[in-house]
Amino acid sequence: MRNTRLTNRTFQLALSLTAATVLAACDKDDKEVVPAAKEYRFVRVLVTDELVPKLTQITPHNASIASFDADFPLGALYPTASGRFATVLYSSQNLVKVFDTGLESHGDHIDIKGTPKWGTITATAPRPSHFKSKGDETLIFNDGDGTLSVGNEANFHNSGAQFTVINAGLMPHHGAMAHFSNDTYAVTTASASGASPTRVQVIDKGGRLVHASTLQTGAIHGNASDGENSVFGAWTSTANASAGALVVNKDGQQRLIPNPADFGAFRLGTILYAKEARKFIGFAATKGAYLIDLTGNQITPIYAGNDAFQCKTDYAGKNLLVLTLDGKLRVYDLASGALKKEAGVIPATASADTYKPVLEATEKFAYVAVPTLGEVHQIQLDNLSTVARHKATARPVRLIVLGFESDANH
Numbered sequence: 001m002r003n004t005r006l007t008n009r010t011f012q013l014a015l016s017l018t019a020a021t022v023l024a025a026c027d028k029d030d031k032e033v034v035p036a037a038k039e040y041r042f043v044r045v046l047v048t049d050e051l052v053p054k055l056t057q058i059t060p061h062n063a064s065i066a067s068f069d070a071d072f073p074l075g076a077l078y079p080t081a082s083g084r085f086a087t088v089l090y091s092s093q094n095l096v097k098v099f100d101t102g103l104e105s106h107g108d109h110i111d112i113k114g115t116p117k118w119g120t121i122t123a124t125a126p127r128p129s130h131f132k133s134k135g136d137e138t139l140i141f142n143d144g145d146g147t148l149s150v151g152n153e154a155n156f157h158n159s160g161a162q163f164t165v166i167n168a169g170l171m172p173h174h175g176a177m178a179h180f181s182n183d184t185y186a187v188t189t190a191s192a193s194g195a196s197p198t199r200v201q202v203i204d205k206g207g208r209l210v211h212a213s214t215l216q217t218g219a220i221h222g223n224a225s226d227g228e229n230s231v232f233g234a235w236t237s238t239a240n241a242s243a244g245a246l247v248v249n250k251d252g253q254q255r256l257i258p259n260p261a262d263f264g265a266f267r268l269g270t271i272l273y274a275k276e277a278r279k280f281i282g283f284a285a286t287k288g289a290y291l292i293d294l295t296g297n298q299i300t301p302i303y304a305g306n307d308a309f310q311c312k313t314d315y316a317g318k319n320l321l322v323l324t325l326d327g328k329l330r331v332y333d334l335a336s337g338a339l340k341k342e343a344g345v346i347p348a349t350a351s352a353d354t355y356k357p358v359l360e361a362t363e364k365f366a367y368v369a370v371p372t373l374g375e376v377h378q379i380q381l382d383n384l385s386t387v388a389r390h391k392a393t394a395r396p397v398r399l400i401v402l403g404f405e406s407d408a409n410h
Contacts, residue, residue, distance in 0.1 A: 037364065037380045037387055042110045043315075044101050044403040045367050046086050047376060048075040050355055050395035055088065055099060057116055058390050060365065060378055065392060066116060071095060079402035081133040082153060085119065086402055089128045089140070096123035096140060096149065096163065098156050101403055109408040119156040123149040123163035126172075132225075134179035138163075141177050141187070146170030148177060148185070150205070168207035173197050176232065178225035180250035184210050186230040188220050196220070200232060200248050211252025220246065224273035224280060231280050231292055233268040243267035245282060245292045245299060257297050263287065268299075275317035277334035283311040289322055291337060302332055309349065310359040315401050319381075321366060323359045325349050329366060331381060343384035346370055346377060355397040363405055369396035 039060035047056040053070040072095075075088040086099040098119040104111045126144025133139065136153040140163070147170070149163035173190035175197055180186065184204050188197035196219035202211035218235025225231070232246040236256060243266060244258040259266070268282030268290060280292040282299065289302040289311045303311075303322045310323035319340070320332040327349065330342040346368055349356050358369045365387070366379040376396055378388040 037382070039362065039365055039378070040403075040405045041407040041409075042103050042404040043362055043401065044103070044116075045360070045376065045390075046077055046099065046400050046402065047369060047392045047396045048077060048088070048398040049073050049393040050371065050397045052393060052395075054393060056392045056396075057101070058376060058392060060367075060388070060390075063388060063390065065390065068099070068116070068118065071097065075398060076131075077398045077400040078131040078133070079400050080138055080153065081135055083402055083404050085138075085153060085156060086400060087131055087133070087138055087140070089131065091127050091129050091143075094124055094126050094128070094144070096128050097121075098138075098151070100156065103403050105404050105406075110404050110406050111409070120159050121151055121156045121161040121163065123151065125149050125163075125165060129174065130176045132178055134227075137179070139177060139179065139185070141175045143174050144172055146172045146175065146190075148187070148207075166203075166205065166207045168203045168209075171195070174221075176220065176223045178223050178230035179227065180225065180230070181227035182250050184250060186223070186225070186248050188223075188232070189213065198234075198238070200230070200246060200254065202248070202250070202252050213254070214252070215246065215254040215256065217246055217256065218243070219267075221267065221269045222271045222282075224271040226273055226275075226278065226280075229294060231271050231273075231282075231294070233271050233282055233284075235267055240267075241265050245271070245280070247294060255297075257292060257294070257299055259299055260290075260301070263299075268292075270311065272311070272313055272320075273317070274313040274320065274334050277313075277318055279334050281311070281313070281320060281334075283308070285309050289320060289332075302337055303330060309351075309356050312359050312361060314361040314363060315405060316363060318363070319361070321359060321361050323357065323368070325351055329359075329368075329379065329384060331366075331384075341381070341384055345379050345384055345386065347372075355395070358397065358399045360399055360401040362401055367399060367401060369399040371395050371397050 045058040102114045125142035130141035138151045140149040148166040151163040155161045175188040177187040199213035220234045223232040234246040270283040272281040288304045307324045322330045327346045329345045376390040
């Protein structure tokens with residue numbers, strides 16, 4: 001009997017150990033089947049601070065952070081079309097510099113060309129304010145004298161290199177410009193120095209007039225281009241009672257698409273172009289985000305609300321992200337216009353804050369710089385959960401995504 005009881009007890013213990021082992025194995029398998037989300041290896045996030053002259057680079061794939069001395073705080077950041085460089089504008093100090101991630105795309109793989117570092121090229125025209133990039137070219141509008149500064153990436157590391165200045169005889173104004181596919185530029189014009197721009201003309205790379213303006217509007221602000229058409233946000237007249245989208249094509253033809261009939265006295269002051277979706281979006285913090293349909297000649301709402309303060313396409317231009325004052329992030333599929341997901345992702349933001357959170361996104365993640373917390377939040381777009389809080393700077397107020405949505409290298 002003693003041996004039987006011992007045998008039964010031994011069997012029960014063995015059974016328990018076996019069950020525990022199976023459960024542990026299942027738990028281990030579950031964790032391996034659903035790994036932690038990872039950003040693409042060659043995506044980079046750059047941040048500048050409100051108060052400290054630093055530029056910070058985050059590599060989200062491994063959460064590493066590198067800091068670089070800058071000339072001034074509050075640098076405005078823009079990624080070049082190639083994905084390799086960031087252009088940094090110090091408008092108040094009349095200075096433009098470039099930062100090199102050291103990453104270079106070869107289509108099927110990414111090469112690391114060197115360590116991240118500042119380029120040597122600069123631009124020093126007065127009040128550089130508006131940025132565009134196409135191919136290897138960077139284009140900047142200088143509000144202080146109405147000129148354009150043009151730089152090519154082949155010269156970004158040439159010692160003593162300067163951006164080339166194009167003088168098209170424009171009056172100094174808060175202007176905007178865009179590339180066309182035929183190597184011409186659409187540029188705003190103003191009737192007097194410091195006045196708001198009310199017309200758009202087309203010039204060549206030497207600053208010579210190619211197509212004169214055929215349509216006068218009220219004040220123009222914000223624009224984007226698909227290479228064939230450039231779209232500008234504009235009041236319809238100087239009365240500023242109604243507004244719409246001024247469309248200028250590369251052949252110089254111009255027309256105005258009116259805002260919706262019930263829109264009121266508001267202007268879409270930010271215009272975006274979503275490359276993969278091939279769609280234009282207009283945004284105003286007081287009205288929300290709207291699709292600008294060039295074929296149907298109409299403007300229709302995507303998100304209609306007066307609480308949106310950030311509206312961005314993702315890196316590829318497939319989805320639209322809208323961040324509202326209550327801390328909620330909404331993600332829209334631009335192919336259909338449908339809302340894909342929404343959730344609260346950051347604390348509420350006061351409408352009176354001078355520096356509000358800044359939003360950018362890739363295919364996998366949204367990145368939100370939260371100045372009051374001194375953090376960049378990395379938010380997984382599949383479920384809108386925060387996966388990391390990067391301590392980049394004490395007051396992160398400018399943020400961009402650049403690099404490449406790829407893991408492929410040699």
